[in-house]
Amino acid sequence: MHKVKKKRDDISIPKKAVIEILCRVPGHDLAEKLKMVCMQWCSIIYSGRFAYSHIEQRKKSSSFSQLEAVVVSFHGNDKRSVRVSSLEWHSIYNKNHHHFQDWKAKDLCTANNVILGWKIQPPRMMRVNSVNGFVCFWNDSDQARYHVLNPVTKDYVITPPNPYLGTSITGEQGTPAAVGFGFCSLSYEYKVVVLDDSYRKDIKPSVFTIGTDHSWRPLKEIPYSDISETVVCVKGIIYWYAKVTCTPDRNSTRKREKKTLICFDVTKEEFDVIVVPIEIPKHSVTSVAEKGGRLCLVTISRGPICSLLINVYVACNNTADDLSSLNSWKKEVTVAAPSIGYSLDLEEYVYAVSVTDEIVVILLDEDGSDYAFFDVVGGKLLGLFSTRQATLIPYMSSLVAFRHRPLLASSS
Secondary structure (H helix, E strand, O other): OOOOOOOOOOOOOOHHHHHHHHOOOOHHHHHHOHHHOOHHHHHHHOOHHHHHHHHHHHHOOOOOOOOEEEEEEEEOOOOOEEEEEEEEHHHHOOOOOOOHHHOOOEEEEEEOOOOOOOOOOOOOEEEEEEEOOEEEEEEOOOOOOOEEEOOOOOOEEEOOOOOOOOEOOOOOEOOOOEEEEEEEOOOOEEEEEEEEOOOOOEEEEEEEEEOOOOOEEEOOOEEOOEEEEEEEEEOOEEEEEEEEEEOOOOOOOOOEEEEEEEEEEOOOOEEEEEEOOOOOOOOEEEEEEEEOOEEEEEEEEEOOOOOEEEEEEEEOOOOHHHOOOHHHEEEEEEEEEOOOHHHOOOOOOOEEEEEOOOEEEEEOOOOOOEEEEEEOOOOOEEEEEEOOOEEEEEEOOOOOOOOOOOOOHHHO
16 A cells, blocks of 8 residues: 655745735844744845835834833943843833833843043933934043944944044033934935034034044034934934024014024035924923934923923924924824922923823933833823933834945845
8 A cells, every 4th residue: 555645735925925024023033033933034134125124114103012212321330331221111011010110121232341431420321312223322421432332233333532522611521512313325324413512602513424434524513502412313314402592683682592403414414403383382391202203392391280291293294394384293292291290390301202102201300310101191100210320212123234235236
């Protein structure tokens, strides 16, 4: 008798379908687990074309469940090393338990001896912003150098000291008014932009390019303004919120403030200043944020009975030319947080860190150590996440590396 061999049915999934599925998986899971499934998956995951397609797919969502953050802190007693840990907000969200500080972040990587030593006061870690999975940060004891890191790919660049920073009254190198981090989609290079206001006349910008140039260059000066610490990069434009003090006419001595956005085109390396048409409460704090790949303005003011009122305006069109029109902004979120505003100084240190469809994250104190998570619908304080001499940077984990050039066939 002849044995009948059973026919084996091999299920073959088209490569395009595999790519579509993998694009919806967080970068950490791709790099740590799924790359080991088979050679095809490994080849897809490590390609530059997939890396940029993956991050673009992730940007389309502004859901609480898909956003992540990293906590960048000092490591060791000498404060010379940096530890980066992941804080996945969806992993700590629980309707019955909102004590965020009870959860520990997962260590991703440690960089040894990358910070210069501090002299008198313990240094503070300062956040900039995140682009394509790269986070940018610096510390106030070494304000002339800036760090750019992708925690997944472990790409790490530290800029040389910025020679264009001015000096303070004491003769020491000044602290920049603001720093921004952006991406040029034409050259696939990343740039660190520093706005220096040491002389209190004009702001002197300088830029560092991570790529073929890899050096600091001065840029054309822009008028002085009071710039917020928050910064975002949306579709190749870096945005800071700023207030400009001016007089209505020559015969008037009464000064008034104009609410503006300072915009920097990363590709053209040009600045623009746009007056914000939104009606912003007089005694409030305004900051920029990003929601689902769109620019946001977040205003924080006091409501009735010691409550906190948070309004989120989203740009309908992410082009700098359209932002000066009132029709270009839409109020999407209003959060009334009860009994929280009585202990906050709204003049300086309170600002929005992140906005999603479900939550708003607010920095509460000048040390940058307490982050409050508010429910968008009910305004409830979900919990606090505390850091010490560290900073929390919202980001999306990605597989993008500096070497990736997805427009070139050889890199895909």
